[in-house]
Amino acid sequence: MVRALLSRARDMLDGIPHRWGSAAIASSSASGHGAEDAVAGYVRMLGAGVRPDAYTFPSLLKAVARGAAAAAEVGGAVHAHVVKFGMESSAHAASSLIVMYAAMGDAAAARALLEACPGATGGAPPPVMWNALISGHNRSGRFDLSCRSFADMVRAGAMATPVTYVSVISACGKGKDLLLGMQVHKRVVGCGMFPDLRVGNALVDMYAECGDMDAALVLFEGMLVRSMASWTSVISGLVRSGQVDRARELFDHMPERDTVAWTVMIDGYVRVGRFREALETFRRMQFCKARADEFTMVSVITACAQLGAQETGEWARIYMGRVGIKMDIFVGNVLIDMYSKCGSIERALDVFGDMHNKDKFTWTAIILGLAVNGRGKEAIDMFYRMLKASLIPDEVTFIGVLTACTHTGLVDKGREFFLCMTEVYNISPTVVHYGCLIDVLGRAGKLKEALHTIDEMPMRPNSTIWGTLLAACRVHGNSVIGELAAERLLELDPDNSTAYILLSNMYAKSNRWKDVQRIRQVIMEKGIKKEPGCSMIEMNGIIHEFLAADRSHPMSKEIYSKLETVLIDLWNAGYVPDVTEVFVEVTEEEKQKVLYWHSEKLAIAFALLTSESNVTIRIVKNLRMCLDCHNAIKLISKLYGRKVIVRDRTRFHHFRHGSCSCKDYW
DNA sequence: CTAGGGTTAG
Numbered sequence: 184m185v186r187a188l189l190s191r192a193r194d195m196l197d198g199i200p201h202r203w204g205s206a207a208i209a210s211s212s213a214s215g216h217g218a219e220d221a222v223a224g225y226v227r228m229l230g231a232g233v234r235p236d237a238y239t240f241p242s243l244l245k246a247v248a249r250g251a252a253a254a255a256e257v258g259g260a261v262h263a264h265v266v267k268f269g270m271e272s273s274a275h276a277a278s279s280l281i282v283m284y285a286a287m288g289d290a291a292a293a294r295a296l297l298e299a300c301p302g303a304t305g306g307a308p309p310p311v312m313w314n315a316l317i318s319g320h321n322r323s324g325r326f327d328l329s330c331r332s333f334a335d336m337v338r339a340g341a342m343a344t345p346v347t348y349v350s351v352i353s354a355c356g357k358g359k360d361l362l363l364g365m366q367v368h369k370r371v372v373g374c375g376m377f378p379d380l381r382v383g384n385a386l387v388d389m390y391a392e393c394g395d396m397d398a399a400l401v402l403f404e405g406m407l408v409r410s411m412a413s414w415t416s417v418i419s420g421l422v423r424s425g426q427v428d429r430a431r432e433l434f435d436h437m438p439e440r441d442t443v444a445w446t447v448m449i450d451g452y453v454r455v456g457r458f459r460e461a462l463e464t465f466r467r468m469q470f471c472k473a474r475a476d477e478f479t480m481v482s483v484i485t486a487c488a489q490l491g492a493q494e495t496g497e498w499a500r501i502y503m504g505r506v507g508i509k510m511d512i513f514v515g516n517v518l519i520d521m522y523s524k525c526g527s528i529e530r531a532l533d534v535f536g537d538m539h540n541k542d543k544f545t546w547t548a549i550i551l552g553l554a555v556n557g558r559g560k561e562a563i564d565m566f567y568r569m570l571k572a573s574l575i576p577d578e579v580t581f582i583g584v585l586t587a588c589t590h591t592g593l594v595d596k597g598r599e600f601f602l603c604m605t606e607v608y609n610i611s612p613t614v615v616h617y618g619c620l621i622d623v624l625g626r627a628g629k630l631k632e633a634l635h636t637i638d639e640m641p642m643r644p645n646s647t648i649w650g651t652l653l654a655a656c657r658v659h660g661n662s663v664i665g666e667l668a669a670e671r672l673l674e675l676d677p678d679n680s681t682a683y684i685l686l687s688n689m690y691a692k693s694n695r696w697k698d699v700q701r702i703r704q705v706i707m708e709k710g711i712k713k714e715p716g717c718s719m720i721e722m723n724g725i726i727h728e729f730l731a732a733d734r735s736h737p738m739s740k741e742i743y744s745k746l747e748t749v750l751i752d753l754w755n756a757g758y759v760p761d762v763t764e765v766f767v768e769v770t771e772e773e774k775q776k777v778l779y780w781h782s783e784k785l786a787i788a789f790a791l792l793t794s795e796s797n798v799t800i801r802i803v804k805n806l807r808m809c810l811d812c813h814n815a816i817k818l819i820s821k822l823y824g825r826k827v828i829v830r831d832r833t834r835f836h837h838f839r840h841g842s843c844s845c846k847d848y849w
Numbered sequence: 850c851t852a853g854g855g856t857t858a859g
Contacts, residue, residue: 278850279850281850282850310850311850312850313850314850314851315850316850317850318850318851319850344850344851345851346850346851347850349850349851349852350850350851352852353852380852381851381852382852383852384852384853385852387852387853388852388853391853410852410853411852411853412852412853413852413853414853415852415853415854416852416853417853418853419853419854441853442854443853443854444853444854445854446853446854446855447853447854449854450854450855476854476855477855478854478855479854479855480855481854481855481856482854482855484856485855485856511855512856513855513856514855514856515856516856516857517855517856517857519856519857520856520857542856543857544856544857545856545857546857547856547857547858548856548857550857551857551858577857578858579857579858580857582857582858582859583857583858586858613858613859614859615858615859618859647859
């Protein structure tokens with residue numbers, strides 16, 4: 184095996200450095216800048232006539248190993264150079280080679296090199312080489328191999344060092360193998376290695392990673408010396424177990440905080456959906472003059488995406504350029520998502536176009552972005568371009584593609600994609616995919632086929648499925664299937680306010696006013712409450728939140744008086760309030776008031792009050808937009824010549840010149 | 850060989 188590796192390596196020696204230099208750079212450019220720069224630097228060094236020594240190869244190999252499998256040829260070529268310059272016997276070079284092969288997924292090559300390593304006393308390979316093997320497997324994410332290699336190491340009689348334990352314990356944590364982790368823990372205690380900070384940290388992290396926070400905390404509290412990593416592991420574990428507030432408490436008690444600690448805390452808020460606190464924490468981080476990096480920015484931009492905070496997201500992008508944080512593929516992907524979720528699909532496309540490397544996340548993000556922003560045909564074109572670029576779509580990509588079909592009314596395409604997902608890509612559809620398919624059929628008015636599809640589903644339909652069908656029945660005024668869907672939906676979720684609202688809308692659409700009355704009665708009797716509507720709007724980097732009839736905003740007085748003048752303008756332009764979706768049983772007059780104080784109307788009034796007329800108004804709403812607000816905003820966009828984008832629970836509404844991109848179909 | 854952090858949907 185080693186002989187084969189070497190002969191492969193020697194084959195590459197011809198024409199070095201020039202021919203290899205350019206080929207290596209070309210192939211490593213696909214795997215990130217680290218490897219590319221390192222290889223380019225190495226080639227320049229050779230060109231300048233400097234001979235590499237024992238210190239050259241470890242860093243070069245490390246850079247290559249960081250890259251993806253695309254760098255395999257480069258790895259082989261660097262191996263050839265190690266041999267060429269007689270560095271095979273350098274322990275540093277040898278261990279780096281083992282890490283590199285294992286990290287690139289070539290476990291056999293790594294193992295062969297290890298076997299060929301003579302120990303200090305001759306015979307068995309020394310512990311450092313085993314450590315290299317385990318660490319390399321960790322980097323490729325093959326934690327099972329890390330653990331197996333550790334077992335082999337023990338069997339071969341090599342003496343485990345603290346580094347060995349750190350690596351194998353880390354593998355247990357990342358691979359979620361708590362049982363093995365506990366066994367290794369016992370072993371560590373047995374061999375009298377404690378107290379060792381690095382091993383201690385690895386153990387704390389392993390327990391935290393495996394969700395055993397009690398064990399992690401007991402260990403952490405028992406540590407005589409702690410480092411930042413000890414704290415960060417515990418904070419990260421608390422976040423993962425949903426205890427963000429406890430994590431925050433610990434975070435505030437840290438003696439000092441570095442980039443990673445801040446990032447864990449910011450990301451913690453993002454994970455539990457507390458996006459505003461994530462941004463507040465980021466602001467505090469800057470106030471504390473802590474350095475952010477690309478990891479931090481991914482979490483920050485994700486928070487902006489969820490909040491629809493485009494100004495802050497844009498600022499984050501510029502900030503990165505200013506302070507020299509590199510835009511890697513993760514940042515690019517999340518920027519596409521952020522712009523898409525802010526309704527700025529053009530900017531998302533700009534980012535997409537500027538990205539040199541695109542992975543399946545990149546393509547999926549742009550497909551979804553185009554789809555939800557109502558540009559389904561382009562989304563589908565992107566899907567074909569993705570295939571041409573040899574990327575394999577996953578289950579999320581298909582959600583994007585099916586969503587595109589829904590929004591563009593491409594029924595046949597929708598069915599076709601649904602089939603090809605299973606038949607060509609071997610992805611079994613989840614209930615979400617069925618939801619998309621039912622949406623495609625329902626929106627096109629094929630309600631019977633949609634119902635049939637539900638009957639044929641391999642899994643039990645959930646409330647979303649019935650809700651989707653019910654929504655389609657409302658749009659098409661089919662109260663027969665609609666009633667059935669509502670019935671099923673209420674069986675699963677008896678207090679689902681949406682079911683009552685949609686059912687009542689449907690009756691209203693087919694002029695069944697008695698039934699509308701009856702539904703209201705039921706709502707009253709059962710005391711069903713609509714989930715409170717909430718609208719967010721960002722203005723000058725500050726996020727303002729409005730609930731219905733909310734008076735808590737500092738500018739509340741001005742907002743309500745602005746709203747009043749806007750309403751007068753609307754009435755003069757022929758607006759008639761539509762109370763069909765109001766569910767409190769009050770007088771007609773009060774119903775209108777309820778409507779006027781809907782959260783998105785308050786947000787609009789606030790925006791009209793505080794922004795220039797050329798600024799697009801962007802609102803994010805937690806629920807589906809109501810009929811009356813939709814009418815009102817259409818008119819506002821015409822009367823005041825404003826562009827308004829509302830992102831509701833399922834889609835975007837781009838209002839312009841009195842009409843909406845959803846074509847009143849939502 | 851040497852700890853801790855990141856992306857898409859619902």
